[in-house]
Amino acid sequence: MARSTKGSGPELRRTVTPWGSFAWGYSDVGADIFVGLGLVLAWAAGASNVAFLFAGIVYVCIGLAYTELAATYPVAGGGQYFVMRGLGDIFGFIAGWAVLLDFTIDVTLFAWSSVDYSSQLLPALVNSIHPWLHFTVVLALVVGLCILNVIGVRESTAFNGFVSALDVISETCILCFGFLFAFRPQLLIHAMHFNWPSPYDLMLGTSLAIVSFVGLESISQAAQETQRPASIIPRTSVSLILTILIFALAYSNLALGLAPWHPIVDAAGHAQQFWQIFPHNADNQGKAVALLAAQVPYYGAFAALYVPVLGAVLLLISSNSGVFGSSRIAYAMSSSNLLPSIFQRVHGKYRTPTISIVFFSTIAIVELIFAAAPALHPSVGSLYAHFFHGENGLEFLADLYAFGAATSYSFVFLGLIALRLSDPLSPRKFKIPLNLPLHVRGERVEFPVIAVIGFIGIFSILMFTLRTHALGRIFGPSWLLLGLILYLVYRAYRRLPLLRSQQRNWRAAQVDILRRAGELELMDEYVANLKASDARRAAPRT
Amino acid sequence: MLAVRAVLAGAMILCGILILARMLASLSAGFAVLSGVVLGAALIALGVHRLSLIARARRMM
Numbered sequence: 001m002a003r004s005t006k007g008s009g010p011e012l013r014r015t016v017t018p019w020g021s022f023a024w025g026y027s028d029v030g031a032d033i034f035v036g037l038g039l040v041l042a043w044a045a046g047a048s049n050v051a052f053l054f055a056g057i058v059y060v061c062i063g064l065a066y067t068e069l070a071a072t073y074p075v076a077g078g079g080q081y082f083v084m085r086g087l088g089d090i091f092g093f094i095a096g097w098a099v100l101l102d103f104t105i106d107v108t109l110f111a112w113s114s115v116d117y118s119s120q121l122l123p124a125l126v127n128s129i130h131p132w133l134h135f136t137v138v139l140a141l142v143v144g145l146c147i148l149n150v151i152g153v154r155e156s157t158a159f160n161g162f163v164s165a166l167d168v169i170s171e172t173c174i175l176c177f178g179f180l181f182a183f184r185p186q187l188l189i190h191a192m193h194f195n196w197p198s199p200y201d202l203m204l205g206t207s208l209a210i211v212s213f214v215g216l217e218s219i220s221q222a223a224q225e226t227q228r229p230a231s232i233i234p235r236t237s238v239s240l241i242l243t244i245l246i247f248a249l250a251y252s253n254l255a256l257g258l259a260p261w262h263p264i265v266d267a268a269g270h271a272q273q274f275w276q277i278f279p280h281n282a283d284n285q286g287k288a289v290a291l292l293a294a295q296v297p298y299y300g301a302f303a304a305l306y307v308p309v310l311g312a313v314l315l316l317i318s319s320n321s322g323v324f325g326s327s328r329i330a331y332a333m334s335s336s337n338l339l340p341s342i343f344q345r346v347h348g349k350y351r352t353p354t355i356s357i358v359f360f361s362t363i364a365i366v367e368l369i370f371a372a373a374p375a376l377h378p379s380v381g382s383l384y385a386h387f388f389h390g391e392n393g394l395e396f397l398a399d400l401y402a403f404g405a406a407t408s409y410s411f412v413f414l415g416l417i418a419l420r421l422s423d424p425l426s427p428r429k430f431k432i433p434l435n436l437p438l439h440v441r442g443e444r445v446e447f448p449v450i451a452v453i454g455f456i457g458i459f460s461i462l463m464f465t466l467r468t469h470a471l472g473r474i475f476g477p478s479w480l481l482l483g484l485i486l487y488l489v490y491r492a493y494r495r496l497p498l499l500r501s502q503q504r505n506w507r508a509a510q511v512d513i514l515r516r517a518g519e520l521e522l523m524d525e526y527v528a529n530l531k532a533s534d535a536r537r538a539a540p541r542t
Numbered sequence: 543m544l545a546v547r548a549v550l551a552g553a554m555i556l557c558g559i560l561i562l563a564r565m566l567a568s569l570s571a572g573f574a575v576l577s578g579v580v581l582g583a584a585l586i587a588l589g590v591h592r593l594s595l596i597a598r599a600r601r602m603m
Contacts, residue, residue: 049577056580185568192574235595242588249581 021222022236023161028215029244030167031318034311035113036212037251038288039398042278044205046195049188049252051205052212056245058461059213061454062409063241064432065416067234070220071430072419073510074229074517077332078220083411084336086418088501090487093338095411097483099217099329100360101476102404106215106322107364108371109397111141114315116286116394120308127393128283131375138368141319146361149323152350160317167314170307171247174292177299178254188257191273204468207402210461212248214405215318217325223517230519234430251292260295282392287311326360327353337502340490370475371396391471399465399472400479406462407480413455421445425529426510427522442536544596551592558585 044051069082077084079099084092115137119125127134197205219237223229258274266272274295277284284291290311293303327343331353334343347354371393374381384391391399419426424445435446466473491498507530514523562582565575 050573053577053580185571189571189574238591239588239595242584242591246581246584246588249577249584253577253581 018226018232018236019161021226021232022240023164024222025215025218025237025240026164026168026243027160027314027317028218028321029213029240030164030247031110031311031314032212032214033244033248033251034117034289034315035109035286035394035398036209036248037255037292038278038285039208039211039394040205040252041255041275041288042280042285043197043201043208045197045201045275045279046191046193046256047197047202048205048209048275049192049249049256051202051209052248052252054206054457055209055213055461056248058210058454058457059216060241060245061432061450061457062213062412063216063219063237065412065448065451065454066216066219067237067241068428068430068432069412069416069419070223070237071230071233072426072428073513074220074223074226074233074519075332075513076221076224076328077336078217078329079408079412079415080329080333080338081220081336082419083415084338084501085506086415086422087411089336089338089497090499090501091411091414092336093333093483093487094480095408095415096329096333096338097480097487098404098407098411100326100483101479102214102401102408103217103322103326103329104360104364105367105397105401105404106325107142107145107319107361108138108368109394109401110315110319110322111138111145112368112371112394112397113286114141114312114319116283117290117308117311117315119283120287120290121305126283127286127375131372135368135372135376138372139365141316142361142364142368145316145320145323146357149320149327149357149361150347150350150352150354152352163310163314163317167310168243170303170310173299174289174296174303174307175247175250175254178258178292178296179250181297182259182261182295183254183257184259185257187259187273188253191256191275200468203464207406207461207464207468208398209248210405210458211398211401213244214401215321216409217329218321221325221328228518230427230429230517230522251289255288255292258292258295261297261300262295264295282394285392286394322364323357323361327356330356330360337491337494337496338487367397367400387470391469396471399469400475402461402465403469403472403476404479406458406465407476409458410455410462413451413458416448416451417455420448420451423506423510425526425533427525427529429522443533544599548593548596551589551596553589554585554592555589558582558587558589561585 040048040051073082073085075081080092080096083095115125115134116127119127124130125134125137219233223233226232255275260274264272264274264277274292277291278288287308290308293307294300296303330339330343333339334341343353343356345355346352374384375393421440424440424443431446432448432450434449436449438445438447465476488498496502510526511523514526559582561578565578565582568575
């Protein structure tokens with residue numbers, strides 16, 4: 001973690017440029033389509049583009065909410081901080097704990113998928129053929145990333161930027177060649193008319209589509225390390241949100257309407273559409289973008305060689321962001337007395353939060369064991385088939401990923417609404433559009449209609465997840481319950497309020513946040529707003 | 543560099559307009575075009591956003 005020891009305590013350096021901020025988010029969220037595309041095509045079939053559309057619209061609302069909050073409160077705590085400030089400590093803990101679930105899943109899921117993409121060039125790594133080798137390589141990657149983070153090696157912003165730029169160019173080329181030479185609208189309409197999924201599968205597909213849009217915490221993490229974040233973050237975030245949405249919608253439409261460059265036939269020798277290679281085939285689901293790229297005319301000959309490598313690298317960067325992201329969120333939660341102070345402890349030699357990194361990496365390994373178990377041992381496989389609809393490892397991880405994201409994002413929307421009502425004086429350089437003017441406690445506030453729409457959307461996805469994910473609905477709530485017990489025990493031990501919030505001086509905190517961010521004009525504006533508000537309140541009494 | 547970025551942003555807007563026009567021309571296909579309409583609109587929005595950033599950068603030079 002980049003830290004300096006100026007002032008009262010350790011603090012993150014503000015050295016991230018606008019492109020660096022975009023690349024940071026892109027390497028986090030941009031990698032998701034590599035995982036999500038195959039899973040959604042497998043379940044939502046002819047309605048995959050609709051599943052992506054629904055999840056994409058919800059994602060735009062979430063992205064706008066994060067942009068406003070990160071620009072107003074540029075601290076690394078992200079969703080957990082916004083919710084704690086808006087709704088109180090216990091809800092802040094729940095949101096943060098759900099984000100921590102996502103970060104640990106992120107480590108395993110993306111390391112798993114990175115190996116799946118590698119298997120396109122190295123068939124020995126195919127999970128269904130060599131499950132133990134696949135498991136061992138994923139485990140080695142998770143352990144390796146843990147060690148790298150403990151000794152303080154993190155991929156540089158420049159490397160992130162380079163890989164992100166390469167991926168944007170690569171995806172644009174794949175889509176251009178695909179739409180120009182292989183896209184047949186009649187195939188898309190045929191797939192939508194004749195392969196429309198059942199309502200259950202559509203709900204499952206839609207909840208998996210949100211997997212393609214997870215990682216917006218990176219916006220707030222970038223805000224903490226960007227100079228003048230209130231000005232920079234909205235510019236880069238809007239580009240990021242739209243880029244990811246465009247890729248997701250374009251890929252899903254192309255996949256449904258793609259006339260394969262090389263004929264695809266099933267076991268009986270019948271010609272298949274491209275998307276039909278994904279249902280009931282976990283190996284293909286894990287490397288969908290590489291398979292699609294190889295089927296794009298002309299460019300596919302070249303893309304088949306480099307897309308698996310590019311995908312594997314991008315996914316590994318995303319996996320790494322899970323390792324340091326979890327330790328960073330735990331650090332922030334610990335600073336707010338939501339988690340024990342042990343998660344703030346920094347290694348004497350390496351200056352990294354070693355305990356935090358090792359703790360959450362161990363959880364990631366436990367999740368990996370649960371995910372890999374059915375493939376590794378037939379008796380576990382039959383157990384999963386009996387109780388959990390035979391979910392494969394990738395689906396298990398995606399289940400929990402969707403649950404964690406939907407839970408934390410739901411709270412972030414509520415936190416945004418609460419902060420608009422309770423903290424109208426903080427200057428907001430970026431506001432999500434569509435607001436209703438109201439007067440609350442003598443202050444003029446703007447009620448965010450988009451946040452309500454977004455909340456309804458993400459809450460629906462949470463319900464879809466609970467309804468359709470056999471493992472997610474058990475492990476997800478169990479994770480939250482376990483966390484709540486730990487939280488209550490810790491708060492009781494520290495003699496802090498259990499269900500109520502600790503007293504905090506948010507005014508002083510906000511002045512400090514804006515000063516540290518270099519937003520001195522906003523700080524002055526905030527102080528002036530406070531004085532004017534206090535004068536208004538004092539006026540009737542004098 | 544700004545000129546190249548402006549051309550790319552212009553191309554994005556053009557692609558968006560083409561997709562939107564094709565989708566609106568095929569409204570008879572019903573629900574199937576909805577995703578394409580949003581895709582076209584998102585491309586136009588991103589292009590316009592990029593152009594506004596380029597214009598701001600030019601003003602600051």
